[in-house]
Amino acid sequence: DTGVSQDPRHKITKRGQNVTFRCDPISEHNRLYWYRQTLGQGPEFLTYFQNEAQLEKSRLLSDRFSAERPKGSFSTLEIQRTEQGDSAMYLCASSRARDGDEQYFGPGTRLTVT
Amino acid sequence: EDQVTQSPEALRLQEGESSSLNCSYTVSGLRGLFWYRQDPGKGPEFLFTLYSAGEEKEKERLKATLTKKESFLHITAPKPEDSATYLCAVQARKDTGRRALTFGSGTRLQVQP
Numbered sequence: 096d097t098g099v100s101q102d103p104r105h106k107i108t109k110r111g112q113n114v115t116f117r118c119d120p121i122s123e124h125n126r127l128y129w130y131r132q133t134l135g136q137g138p139e140f141l142t143y144f145q146n147e148a149q150l151e152k153s154r155l156l157s158d159r160f161s162a163e164r165p166k167g168s169f170s171t172l173e174i175q176r177t178e179q180g181d182s183a184m185y186l187c188a189s190s191r192a193r194d195g196d197e198q199y200f201g202p203g204t205r206l207t208v209t
Numbered sequence: 210e211d212q213v214t215q216s217p218e219a220l221r222l223q224e225g226e227s228s229s230l231n232c233s234y235t236v237s238g239l240r241g242l243f244w245y246r247q248d249p250g251k252g253p254e255f256l257f258t259l260y261s262a263g264e265e266k267e268k269e270r271l272k273a274t275l276t277k278k279e280s281f282l283h284i285t286a287p288k289p290e291d292s293a294t295y296l297c298a299v300q301a302r303k304d305t306g307r308r309a310l311t312f313g314s315g316t317r318l319q320v321q322p
Binding site: 128151201 | 245258300
């Protein structure tokens with residue numbers, strides 16, 4: 096069990112550019128989640144996958160955000176036409192229902208939009 | 210809409226000085242209440258899940274309790290390495306189909322030697 100991994104750990108981009116983040120969940124975890132966290136706040140839910148199906152999306156997830164989990168393993172989160180307000184820590188978590196469904200988080204990707 | 214409020218926002222303790230953190234919640238049917246620890250620049254680290262009122266769980270110097278409206282995280286004789294932000298989150302019942310966690314803003318704990 097190597098834990099949830101995320102890549103890159105840090106990303107600096109200019110406003111208007113597109114960015115993509117990757118998340119590799121704990122092996123055998125069939126559920127994967129994306130959250131966003133800004134300084135001094137708790138994580139805010141963005142979206143959730145069970146296997147390859149995207150089952151839940153937050154109203155926070157604007158049209159500029161898209162997430163995929165093509166084979167039910169790793170996931171990508173893409174932000175198009177980034178804005179300064181997108182600057183945040185993007186966290187990925189995974190869980191397995193039969194283990195009580197506790198969500199285990201990765202280290203996060205820190206996005207800075209200049 | 211599910212809501213979680215944590216208090217205090219920040220807490221400074223001397224080493225060995227026990228205290229409690231509070232998490233008040235409203236949720237449309239609780240499946241579970243979760244406590245996490247988060248160190249600066251890192252992802253949240255899972256601590257406990259509580260499922261029903263009256264339940265208690267312990268891990269080293271930490272004990273979490275749950276009532277129908279709130280949860281407490283008791284820290285007994287804390288050490289400097291317990292310094293972190295402690296996050297509380299709730300998850301709605303399975304039959305809602307929702308798996309999202311709703312988090313509070315956290316309590317920043319500093320334990321001084």
